[in-house]
Amino acid sequence: MFNLLSAGFYRIRKNRLLWSCVLIMAVWSVILCVEYWKNFVADYDGVLDEVSFMDSLFPTLSLVIMVFAVLVSIFLGTEYSDGTIRNKVTAGHTRGSIYLSQFIVSTAACLTVYLLSLGVSALLGFLLLGGTDMPSTKILIYCGTGVLMCVVDAAVFTLITMTAGNKAAGAVICLLASFFLAAGAGTVYGPLSQEEYFYQPRAVYEAMQGNNGTEVVVMGGDTEMEEENGMVKIPNPLYISGQKRKIFEFLLDCNPVGQAVQLSELELERPINVAVYDLTEIVICCAAGMLLFCKKDLK
Numbered sequence: 001m002f003n004l005l006s007a008g009f010y011r012i013r014k015n016r017l018l019w020s021c022v023l024i025m026a027v028w029s030v031i032l033c034v035e036y037w038k039n040f041v042a043d044y045d046g047v048l049d050e051v052s053f054m055d056s057l058f059p060t061l062s063l064v065i066m067v068f069a070v071l072v073s074i075f076l077g078t079e080y081s082d083g084t085i086r087n088k089v090t091a092g093h094t095r096g097s098i099y100l101s102q103f104i105v106s107t108a109a110c111l112t113v114y115l116l117s118l119g120v121s122a123l124l125g126f127l128l129l130g131g132t133d134m135p136s137t138k139i140l141i142y143c144g145t146g147v148l149m150c151v152v153d154a155a156v157f158t159l160i161t162m163t164a165g166n167k168a169a170g171a172v173i174c175l176l177a178s179f180f181l182a183a184g185a186g187t188v189y190g191p192l193s194q195e196e197y198f199y200q201p202r203a204v205y206e207a208m209q210g211n212n213g214t215e216v217v218v219m220g221g222d223t224e225m226e227e228e229n230g231m232v233k234i235p236n237p238l239y240i241s242g243q244k245r246k247i248f249e250f251l252l253d254c255n256p257v258g259q260a261v262q263l264s265e266l267e268l269e270r271p272i273n274v275a276v277y278d279l280t281e282i283v284i285c286c287a288a289g290m291l292l293f294c295k296k297d298l299k
Contacts, residue, residue: 001097004088008105017074018109021067025117029060033121037128052132053125054139054266060117061146061260065153065181067113069174072106072157077167095294099162103286107154114150118143134266141271142263148278149259155285156256163292178257185257188248194238253277 012018033056079085079102088098132139157174164170240248252258253270254277262268 001101004093004097004101005104008101009108012075012105012109015075015109017071018112021071021113022116025060025064025067025113026120028063029056029117029121030124032056032059033124033128036125040129052134053122053129054132054134054142056125056129057118057121058142058146058260058263058266060121061114061149061263062182062257064114064117064150065178065257065260066175068110068150068153069157069178070171071109071113072154073161073171073174074167075109076102076106076158076161077164077170080165080170081167096290099158099290099293100286102162103155103158103289106158107151110150110154111147114146118146142266142268145259145268145271145274145278146263148275149256149263152256152278152281152285155282155289159285159289159292162289163296165296181255181257185252185255185261188252188255188258189261191238191240192245192248192252194240195236196239196241197235254281 036056085098089095156177160173160177161170164173249270250273252262253274256278259268259274259278262274268274
């Protein structure tokens with residue numbers, strides 16, 4: 001096992017694709033930090049007074065899953081195409097130790113990309129946007145969640161690549177999986193981001209209801225309305241609640257891209273649930289991957 005890890009880490013240190021991914025994410029982090037700073041400087045109305053380096057810390061995670069898909073699939077797929085996997089088995093290494101070493105090396109590669117891009121975002125964001133009032137424990141929870149998210153990504157893409165047995169097929173499936181996860185996260189996050197109520201001045205509300213002779217606009221059915229400080233409080237018909245909301249929250253929390261979206265918006269409301277889901281997915285992916293790889297016919 002030690003020899004497998006030693007060889008894997010040596011290869012990943014010398015891998016140009018890894019450092020290209022690091023460079024891409026670092027440049028993307030710089031671009032986002034500068035954009036936040038430009039918006040902050042141009043904010044003459046004081047709307048962005050609460051902006052800090054935390055706002056520029058995690059938005060890069062929306063791109064990172066696709067970077068991981070390419071990195072892991074090509075790095076591990078190359079060992080298939082070069083016959084390295086078959087040679088390891090011939091040399092007497094067990095398939096379980098081979099799979100586990102590949103997962104550990106892939107995780108290290110993904111964490112390298114994540115941590116270096118996070119460091120760039122934190123340093124440049126602090127210099128341009130200043131500090132934050134967010135408690136240090138919360139910052140650590142957010143950063144730790146990002147680490148777990150990277151490990152889940154590595155576990156998923158290692159499973160796909162090691163069972164596909166072909167570099168091209170593995171890369172395509174990994175990219176499709178990343179797009180599927182991104183689409184799923186967007187589909188779920190949209191309804192969950194809806195506010196339960198929205199407010200309008202009474203005159204505007206009455207005009208929309210046709211009380212002043214204007215066109216009648218349907219507000220979503222017969223719902224009770226309340227009035228607060230001269231504003232009409234109207235239930236949002238697009239807001240989901242009850243059991244359906246719990247299902248949507250589960251789908252968002254167990255999805256690595258859903259976690260990235262919550263981190264980028266600084267709205268991670270259920271960190272314990274996310275940690276439990278991540279650890280469970282890591283164990284399931286590793287167990288399933290080792291089982292399938294042990295039964296795979298290596299040509």
